[in-house]
Amino acid sequence: DAKTTQPTSMDCAEGRAANLPCNHSTISGNEYVYWYRQIHSQGPQYIIHGLKNNETNEMASLIITEDRKSSTLILPHATLRDTAVYYCIVEGRRNQFYFGTGTSLTVIP
Amino acid sequence: DVKVTQSSRYLVKRTGEKVFLECVQDMDHENMFWYRQDPGLGLRLIYFSYDVKMKEKGDIPEGYSVSREKKERFSLILESASTNQTSMYLCASSPSPGQGGEKLFFGSGTQLSVL
Numbered sequence: 001d002a003k004t005t006q007p008t009s010m011d012c013a014e015g016r017a018a019n020l021p022c023n024h025s026t027i028s029g030n031e032y033v034y035w036y037r038q039i040h041s042q043g044p045q046y047i048i049h050g051l052k053n054n055e056t057n058e059m060a061s062l063i064i065t066e067d068r069k070s071s072t073l074i075l076p077h078a079t080l081r082d083t084a085v086y087y088c089i090v091e092g093r094r095n096q097f098y099f100g101t102g103t104s105l106t107v108i109p
Numbered sequence: 110d111v112k113v114t115q116s117s118r119y120l121v122k123r124t125g126e127k128v129f130l131e132c133v134q135d136m137d138h139e140n141m142f143w144y145r146q147d148p149g150l151g152l153r154l155i156y157f158s159y160d161v162k163m164k165e166k167g168d169i170p171e172g173y174s175v176s177r178e179k180k181e182r183f184s185l186i187l188e189s190a191s192t193n194q195t196s197m198y199l200c201a202s203s204p205s206p207g208q209g210g211e212k213l214f215f216g217s218g219t220q221l222s223v224l
Contacts, residue, residue, distance in 0.1 A: 033211050034212075034213075036213075041218070042200055042217060043113075043201075043215030043216050043217050044152070044199070044213075044215050045215070046212045046213065046214070049212070067221070087152075088153070091211075096142075096154065096157065096167075096199075097142075097154075097167075097213050098154065099144070099151050099152035099153075101149065101150065101151040102151060103144050
């Protein structure tokens with residue numbers, strides 16, 4: 001199963017774009033990349049996912065490199081409520097999801 | 110919206126007790142999962158189930174068992190609780206595997222303290 005690597009922590013100014021990187025160099029061709037976030041004391045919340053093409057929804061954008069070995073989650077206008085731990089996950093066999101330690105994003109006023 | 114409900118938000122048990130953590134989902138999902146979350150270690154998969162009466166071990170199954178007698182309910186059992194099982198336990202569910210791209214829906218978690 002592919003594993004992911006993320007920076008431990010990041011800061012972002014309120015109102016600016018937050019760009020969270022993720023490396024998944026062992027990903028295979030049919031494995032999706034997912035992003036979740038977890039606000040303190042709550043269960044993780046789905047943000048976005050993608051396979052090959054870039055994706056955008058009301059929460060974020062996901063940019064996947066052409067070789068699929070890395071991706072970037074973009075929060076276009078970060079707010080204080082976006083302060084959370086962000087997990088980049090590659091779906092393993094049979095719908096299993098393996099979470100790492102994620103990136104702790106702090107949005108600064 | 111999918112709802113995944115964990116029976117307790119906080120639980121305090123004593124060493125050696127048998128502990129049941131209950132999880133119910135209301136969207137007829139085939140897949141259900143139990144994770145534990147510890148500071149610095151992220152979420153780790155304990156057990157999962159693809160169907161009623163089916164179970165498979167995750168990364169850290171030792172000291173745990175599970176039960177799935179009904180599709181909507183997935184129970185995590187600590188046969189004899191120990192202090193190193195003090196943790197946040199998270200239940201999740203997802204639809205049946207299709208072509209990939211299925212979302213995982215989480216409950217709010219149960220913070221278990223074993224004294």
